[in-house]
Amino acid sequence: xxxxxxxxxxxxxxxxxxxxxxxxxxxxxxxxxxxxxxxxxxxxxxxxxxxxxxxxxxxxxxxxxxxxxxxxxxxxxxxxxxxxxxxxxxxxxxxxxxxxxxxxxxxxxxxxxxxxxxxxxxxxxxxxxxxxxxxxxxxxxxxxxxxxxxxxxxxxxxxxxxxxxxxxxxxxxxxxxxxxxxxxxxxxxxxxxxxxxxxxxxxxxxxxxxxxxxxxxxxxxxxxxxxxxxxxxxxxxxxxxxxxxxxxxxxxxxxxxxxxxxxxxxxxxxxxxxxxxxxxxxxxxxxxxxxxxxxxxxxxxxxxxxxxxxxxxxxxxxxxxxxxxxxxxxxxxxxxxxxxxxxxxxxxxxxxxxxxxxxxxxxxxxxxxxxxxxxxxxxxxxxxxxxxxxxxxxxxxxxxxxxxxxxxxxxxxxxxxxxxxxxxxxxxxxxxxxxxxxxxxxxxxxxxxxxxxxxxxxxxxxxxxxxxxxxxxxxxxxxxxxxxxxxxxxxxxxxxxxxxxxxxxx
RNA sequence: UCCUCGAUAGCUCAGCUGGUUAGAGCGACUGACUGUUAAUCAGUAGGUCCCUGGUUCGAGCCCAGGUCGGGGAGCCA
Numbered sequence: 001x002x003x004x005x006x007x008x009x010x011x012x013x014x015x016x017x018x019x020x021x022x023x024x025x026x027x028x029x030x031x032x033x034x035x036x037x038x039x040x041x042x043x044x045x046x047x048x049x050x051x052x053x054x055x056x057x058x059x060x061x062x063x064x065x066x067x068x069x070x071x072x073x074x075x076x077x078x079x080x081x082x083x084x085x086x087x088x089x090x091x092x093x094x095x096x097x098x099x100x101x102x103x104x105x106x107x108x109x110x111x112x113x114x115x116x117x118x119x120x121x122x123x124x125x126x127x128x129x130x131x132x133x134x135x136x137x138x139x140x141x142x143x144x145x146x147x148x149x150x151x152x153x154x155x156x157x158x159x160x161x162x163x164x165x166x167x168x169x170x171x172x173x174x175x176x177x178x179x180x181x182x183x184x185x186x187x188x189x190x191x192x193x194x195x196x197x198x199x200x201x202x203x204x205x206x207x208x209x210x211x212x213x214x215x216x217x218x219x220x221x222x223x224x225x226x227x228x229x230x231x232x233x234x235x236x237x238x239x240x241x242x243x244x245x246x247x248x249x250x251x252x253x254x255x256x257x258x259x260x261x262x263x264x265x266x267x268x269x270x271x272x273x274x275x276x277x278x279x280x281x282x283x284x285x286x287x288x289x290x291x292x293x294x295x296x297x298x299x300x301x302x303x304x305x306x307x308x309x310x311x312x313x314x315x316x317x318x319x320x321x322x323x324x325x326x327x328x329x330x331x332x333x334x335x336x337x338x339x340x341x342x343x344x345x346x347x348x349x350x351x352x353x354x355x356x357x358x359x360x361x362x363x364x365x366x367x368x369x370x371x372x373x374x375x376x377x378x379x380x381x382x383x384x385x386x387x388x389x390x391x392x393x394x395x396x397x398x399x400x401x402x403x404x405x406x407x408x409x410x411x412x413x414x415x416x417x418x419x420x421x422x423x424x425x426x427x428x429x430x431x432x433x434x435x436x437x438x439x440x441x442x443x444x445x446x447x448x449x450x451x452x453x454x455x456x457x458x459x460x461x462x463x464x465x466x467x468x469x470x471x472x473x474x475x476x477x478x479x480x481x482x483x484x485x486x487x488x489x490x491x492x493x494x495x496x497x498x499x500x501x502x503x504x505x506x
Numbered sequence: 507u508c509c510u511c512g513a514u515a516g517c518u519c520a521g522c523u524g525g526u527u528a529g530a531g532c533g534a535c536u537g538a539c540u541g542u543u544a545a546u547c548a549g550u551a552g553g554u555c556c557c558u559g560g561u562u563c564g565a566g567c568c569c570a571g572g573u574c575g576g577g578g579a580g581c582c583a
Binding site for chain 2: 024026027028029030031032033035044046048049050064065080081082100101102103104107108109110111112167182183204206208209210211212213214215216219220221338340341344347351352354355356358359362366375377378379420428429430431432475476477478479480481502
């Protein structure tokens with residue numbers, strides 16, 4: 001029977017058989033250390049010539065990275081090891097020998113890694129990210145199912161844009177033009193009128209030629225829709241939802257977060273209440289007219305410039321120091337490698353900092369001149385959330401920049417009853433939602449204003465004719481929340497095979 | 507679409523003011539070593555300097571155009 005590494009602690013002192021791949025190998029005469037991975041975890045296996053005999057040990061010496069083996073041995077507690085245990089191998093069977101593995105135990109560039117995504121997924125870090133993604137999906141379903149929501153799927157082929165603002169992927173549907181769905185929102189409203197509380201969870205496609213660390217062309221979105229909910233109830237639900245998911249990950253993905261070296265102090269703060277601020281107030285904060293907890297947006301950026309410059313000087317000094325050490329010629333080979341790797345890292349850090357320095361004046365101008373009827377840019381979102389340190393909810397948006405279906409405020413019709421949730425630590429918008437317009441005449445007017453084809457919205461307007469009720473919903477980008485919770489540099493690491501501008505393989 | 511940076515060994519990079527035969531580390535391979543944590547030590551092999559054209563006695567380096575990639579803007583989850 002095969003045992004999985006994840007449950008190894010239950011087999012202490014017993015003989016088990018593990019089947020997996022060689023993640024790393026170190027050997028010396030008569031002794032080999034194999035880091036085995038089986039998908040459920042990683043464990044060091046010790047193979048000795050004395051135990052196996054020369055004939056059985058020889059094939060083990062020939063094992064290459066990612067070769068497949070079946071190892072039988074005794075589970076021994078060993079505090080030095082990552083999982084706390086190691087396997088003393090008594091029998092080894094080689095299943096297959098791998099060719100030279102392209103991904104080495106060192107730093108690679110993003111393009112190389114994405115070209116080898118099918119293999120990169122095996123690495124420890126990517127393994128941890130995919131486990132977190134899996135658990136987030138599980139937690140999302142748990143949250144909504146326990147509250148009586150029904151999962152209902154929206155179609156992926158659609159006849160028209162539901163918002164009309166972003167670019168769509170065009171395709172052919174039996175000779176008719178069709179588009180890949182950019183949102184299940186309108187269908188969600190129809191389904192909520194049938195089941196009361198629903199959520200959709202499916203892929204979404206956007207042909208925006210975005211080349212940033214926040215965008216994918218194909219991503220997964222969860223879109224709940226609730227009958228008889230107004231904006232305040234919507235915001236209460238969003239807050240409870242995000243708090244639930246984050247608490248679940250903190251409780252159930254300790255090993256994964258540790259592997260990712262995720263500092264969880266910011267995630268712990270998510271249990272605090274999310275500040276709710278109007279778009280108008282957020283604009284004042286951005287322009288530096290209003291301070292938050294004694295912090296000023298513009299002054300923070302000025303300080304960033306100074307901090308970045310100081311850090312660049314410090315990096316340069318450290319590089320010079322390490323280069324001098326290497327030139328000294330007294331270091332051992334390992335120490336030289338260590339110093340060289342540190343120099344590479346520092347050089348990359350300088351590159352990033354210099355890019356930041358170049359961008360800060362742009363971000364500063366964007367914040368300082370922020371217009372009341374504007375949408376936030378990526379940098380504006382970063383500035384706002386850094387001032388707070390928890391997720392924040394920005395509500396009551398200028399209607400002109402929001403979708404046609406968003407409800408107009410009854411006191412000021414130029415205001416849309418929408419809400420965006422901005423994640424801390426620079427991750428920006430993870431949720432967009434709001435209350436839906438129920439006034440059929442107003443909807444018709446807005447569809448015309450947005451120059452959308454009226455005939456495509458006949459069924460949608462029907463929802464206002466038959467049992468019209470106030471309702472709200474929101475959309476959450478799965479990859480964005482994975483990115484934030486794992487604190488990743490780039491969203492491309494959050495999905496097994498990313499599809500983004502310029503990337504369709506593997 | 508715009509701004510900006512880049513492309514040199516399988517990988518990560520260095521290559522000075524344009525000058526002889528192209529450099530390092532890692533990885534691979536061969537060997538040594540019985541407790542390694544990116545093991546260590548010795549050795550071996552490995553190059554279309556992204557493409558096209560130009561300047562020059564001479565181009566990895568300079569110029570023009572292109573291709574691909576990173577970061578950012580716009581747009582968005």
